Amino acid sequence: MYLDAAKPAKETVVETNGNGFHKPAAVYEKWQDWYASEISHHGAMCCEIAREWITSTDFSELGGASILTGPRWLRLKFNWGASSFPIYWCEAVRKKTLDCGALAALASAIFTARGVKNYRVQMVQRFSEASTNQWSNSWNDTSEQLRWMNDDLIYHEGCAIAAGDGEIKIWDPSAGWWVDPKSKDGYGGLLAVRLSAFNLPADVNFTWGKHSLSAYQWTNIN
Numbered sequence: 001m002y003l004d005a006a007k008p009a010k011e012t013v014v015e016t017n018g019n020g021f022h023k024p025a026a027v028y029e030k031w032q033d034w035y036a037s038e039i040s041h042h043g044a045m046c047c048e049i050a051r052e053w054i055t056s057t058d059f060s061e062l063g064g065a066s067i068l069t070g071p072r073w074l075r076l077k078f079n080w081g082a083s084s085f086p087i088y089w090c091e092a093v094r095k096k097t098l099d100c101g102a103l104a105a106l107a108s109a110i111f112t113a114r115g116v117k118n119y120r121v122q123m124v125q126r127f128s129e130a131s132t133n134q135w136s137n138s139w140n141d142t143s144e145q146l147r148w149m150n151d152d153l154i155y156h157e158g159c160a161i162a163a164g165d166g167e168i169k170i171w172d173p174s175a176g177w178w179v180d181p182k183s184k185d186g187y188g189g190l191l192a193v194r195l196s197a198f199n200l201p202a203d204v205n206f207t208w209g210k211h212s213l214s215a216y217q218w219t220n221i222n
Helices: 045-062 073-077 100-114 129-139
Strands: 118-126 153-164 167-172 189-196 205-208 211-214
Touching (some): 045 073, 045 100, 100 153
Parallel strands (some): 167 205
Antiparallel strands (some): 118 153, 153 167
16 A cells, blocks of 8 residues: 555545435545555666566566466565555565565566556455454554545455456456456445546546446445
8 A cells, every 4th residue: 555655635524415315435545545555766776677677577487378367476576555655666575575566566467567557546345343453463563654545445446457359357466367347245345446547538438347437436345
């Protein structure tokens, strides 16, 4: 999660309808102004060599398979955990642990190097307060803040690739799998998603399963 690049979250706004009933805030409200995570570059050979190592390793791991194959080797190379931002390429490749934002940024760079058009994805998922409490305890062993949790909700990042005819597939580099577009309730359910596509008009739509997603707009999934 790119905490340092995120705008401050807005105060919770509770709207009312014409009858005076309170309308609950959107599940993504806490993170609606966040940017997707980035890996920084020193503008020197240290970062250029590190980035080249990532893309070269991916070429070797791909082994002639389709360029649309998800880079599962990232999850084998890096454990999921807290990351400090800003993080530079020369630092990231030496880490044993990276968070979802850093892993998603690496996956995006890999797809770009393969020549695959891709977009960053921001998500909100529901787990359980028992799970978020456990993650909170593990994060407390670091100096990183926990703004990516909100009760039983979590903020998450991934990477979407263009699959042709306006369709996309969403890759979750933290889990090492393609996200199922079929909505599901309960533990791990995906509640909202946004494509971070700043270079596209807001009226451009993508198809993900049965869902229609607009560029840089949060869409409720469930």
